[in-house]
Amino acid sequence: MSHLNEEQLVDLYYERPASSYPHLTECRKCREAFTDLEQTLNAFADLPVPEPPPFTWREPFTARLASRWRMFALVPALAAALFAAFYMGRSTTTPPPKLAATPLAESGRERILVVALGNHLQRSEMVLLEVANGDRSTSPAVQERARNLIGETRLYRQTAVYSGDRNYSELLEELDRLLTAIANGQSQSSQPGTEQLEQLLFKIRVTGSNIEKGTEKL
Amino acid sequence: MEDFRVLAERHHKAVFRLAYRMTGNQQDAEDVVQECFLRAYKQMSKFDGRSAFGTWLHRIAANCAIDLIRSRKRRDTQQGAELNPEITMSHEPSPERLTGSVEIRRMLEPALAQLSDMERAAFVMRHYEGLCIEDIGATLGVQPNAAKHTVFRAVQKLRRALQPAFGVAQ
Numbered sequence: 001m002s003h004l005n006e007e008q009l010v011d012l013y014y015e016r017p018a019s020s021y022p023h024l025t026e027c028r029k030c031r032e033a034f035t036d037l038e039q040t041l042n043a044f045a046d047l048p049v050p051e052p053p054p055f056t057w058r059e060p061f062t063a064r065l066a067s068r069w070r071m072f073a074l075v076p077a078l079a080a081a082l083f084a085a086f087y088m089g090r091s092t093t094t095p096p097p098k099l100a101a102t103p104l105a106e107s108g109r110e111r112i113l114v115v116a117l118g119n120h121l122q123r124s125e126m127v128l129l130e131v132a133n134g135d136r137s138t139s140p141a142v143q144e145r146a147r148n149l150i151g152e153t154r155l156y157r158q159t160a161v162y163s164g165d166r167n168y169s170e171l172l173e174e175l176d177r178l179l180t181a182i183a184n185g186q187s188q189s190s191q192p193g194t195e196q197l198e199q200l201l202f203k204i205r206v207t208g209s210n211i212e213k214g215t216e217k218l
Numbered sequence: 219m220e221d222f223r224v225l226a227e228r229h230h231k232a233v234f235r236l237a238y239r240m241t242g243n244q245q246d247a248e249d250v251v252q253e254c255f256l257r258a259y260k261q262m263s264k265f266d267g268r269s270a271f272g273t274w275l276h277r278i279a280a281n282c283a284i285d286l287i288r289s290r291k292r293r294d295t296q297q298g299a300e301l302n303p304e305i306t307m308s309h310e311p312s313p314e315r316l317t318g319s320v321e322i323r324r325m326l327e328p329a330l331a332q333l334s335d336m337e338r339a340a341f342v343m344r345h346y347e348g349l350c351i352e353d354i355g356a357t358l359g360v361q362p363n364a365a366k367h368t369v370f371r372a373v374q375k376l377r378r379a380l381q382p383a384f385g386v387a388q
Contacts, residue, residue, distance in 0.1 A: 006370070006374065007370050010369065010370050010373050014344060014345075014369075036377075036384065037373075037377065039384055040376065040377050040380050040384055041345065041373065041376075043322050043323075043326065043380065043383075044326055044330075044345060044346075044376070046322070046323050046326065047239065047323070047326045047327065047330070048323060048326075048327075049234075049235050049238050049239065050238065050244055052230065052231055052234035052235075052238075052247070052248070052251070053248065055226060055227050055230040055251070
C-alpha cells in the first residue's frame, strides 16, 4: 500500500478528491498525517484581521478618477491663463527689440494692447459725453453701449493691476463704476454727478492723448 | 458612478480582508482597497458577468496586493531594509506555553511573514479565497503546476512554523 505524500494531503485538504477517501479510511498513518495537516491549516482560520475603516473615496482615488475630467476642465483655465499671459507677458518674457517706427510701446504686443486700450477709452469717452451732455436720463441705447464696455474695462483693469500700473487701474476702476451705474439705468440721484463725469472725462482725454504720443505704457 | 459606489461599499470589507491577509499590513491593505476599486472602475467594461462581481473584484484585489508587495519589496531592497524572515520568528514560544488557542493565534502572523510574497499570495488565495489552482496561476502569472507547488511550499513552511504548537513531526 502506498501512502499519500504531503502534496497529496494538501490537495486532499483543499479539494477533497473522492478517490483519496478509500485509502484514508483504510490507512491509519495517512489519516493521522491528514489530521495533523488539517489541524495546522484550520488554525489559520483564526488569523486576526482588523476591522477595516469605513469605506471612503480617499482623495487619491477620487483625484485619479477625476484626472481625466480635470484635463478637460483645464482647457478653459489654460486658455484664460494664456490670454492673461498675453497681456501680462512683458514682465516675464524678454521683449523684442524696439522698433524705430513704433514709439508707442516697448514691444509689438504692448503696442497692440495700448492701442486697444486707447480705442476702448475713446468709446467710453463718447458714452460719458452723451450722458454728460444729455439731460442725464440715459437712453436704452446708451445703457446698452455702456454695458458692452464694462467687461472690457474690467479686463483692462485687471491687467493693469497685475502689471502694477496704479494710474491705469484707478482710472479703469472709476470708469467701471460709472459705466455700471449708467448701464443699470439707476435713478437720477444715483447717476454719476456732472463734476464726477467731467473729472473722469478729463482723465480719459489726458490718458488718450498720452497714448497717442506714445508716452503711456501698460 | 453612484452604482459603483454602492458596489464598492458592499464589497470593501471582504476586499480589505483579502488585502490584509496578503500584505499583512493595515495601511497597505487600505491602499490595496483603493487601488482595487480604482482599477475595477476603469475596467468595468471588461467585466463580462461570467463570474460573480465579488470574484472578479477579489481577483483584481489580489493583483493589486501582489503589485504593492512587489513594489514594497523593490523599495525595501533599495533601502537595504529587507527583513530576514528568520528574525521574525526568533521569538518562538516554548511548547509548554503553547497550550491555548490564543498562543497559536499569536504565531499565525509571524508564520505567514516567513513566506515569500508569492507563497503568501498563493496561500491566501487558496486558503481564504478558495480559488482553484488555475485561477491562482493566472493571477500570479505562472503555470498551474508552479502555482500548485507554491501553495504546497507555503503549507510546508507554515506547518514547520506551527510545529511547536502542535508538536507535529514533519
